[in-house]
Amino acid sequence: xxxxxxxxxxxxxxxxxxxxxxxxxxxxxxxxxxxxxxxxxxxxxxxxxxxxxxxxxxxxxxxxxxxxxxxxxxxxxxxxxxxxxxxxxxxxxxxxxxxxxxxxxxxxxxxxxxxxxxx
DNA sequence: CCATTGACATCGA
DNA sequence: TTCGATGCCAATG
Numbered sequence: 429x430x431x432x433x434x435x436x437x438x439x440x441x442x443x444x445x446x447x448x449x450x451x452x453x454x455x456x457x458x459x460x461x462x463x464x465x466x467x468x469x470x471x472x473x474x475x476x477x478x479x480x481x482x483x484x485x486x487x488x489x490x491x492x493x494x495x496x497x498x499x500x501x502x503x504x505x506x507x508x509x510x511x512x513x514x515x516x517x518x519x520x521x522x523x524x525x526x527x528x529x530x531x532x533x534x535x536x537x538x539x540x541x542x543x544x545x546x547x
Numbered sequence: 548c549c550a551t552t553g554a555c556a557t558c559g560a
Numbered sequence: 561t562t563c564g565a566t567g568c569c570a571a572t573g
Contacts, residue, residue: 444570463555467569474569475555483554484571498555505554515554 441486444472448481451543455495458526459541462499469543475499483508494518495525501535 441449447470454469455461463475472478482493488507498504505511506518515533522529528536 442570467555472569474567476553476567477555477569477571479554480552480570480572481554485554493554496554500556503554508554510554518554 444470444477445481445484447472448478449485449487449491449493452482452491452493452496454543455492455541457492457495458539460495460497460522460527460535460539461541461543462497463504464499465541465543466496479505489521494521495527495541497535501537501540503529503533503535 448466451466451469455466461469463478467473467475467478470478478496482496483505485491485493487493494506496504503515503519503522505515507514509515519529519533522535527539530536
């Protein structure tokens with residue numbers, strides 16, 4: 429197992445931050461969730477705050493933050509970039525996980541994951 | 548402590 | 561459909 433993803437830095441992170449990361453890890457491989465859904469899962473009414481947390485995510489791809497997309501089904505951003513090669517890499521990662529992504533960079537709704545009682 | 552920003556979301560023109 | 565404005569919450573300066 430990769431300990432690099434361990435929340436040892438919890439002292440450097442706020443409770444809100446690890447909540448977001450935890451929810452992110454809850455997304456199964458090959459699935460994607462929207463910022464809003466993730467925010468709702470942590471009982472947060474602000475998807476923006478989630479985006480901030482992921483942006484400041486010190487655990488980059490270690491935490492499946494790349495499985496979080498916008499409600500518009502767009503890739504959103506990655507590694508602090510809303511566009512550019514970073515987002516391209518994110519798209520590639522999703523494709524590697526088997527997530528359907530349209531050439532326009534659109535996530536196929538069928539792969540959307542809901543933080544329901546499913547697991 | 549106040550002001551500004553941000554990997555979003557939603558509504559209106 | 562595309563563009564612009566507003567709201568929300570947290571982090572940072």
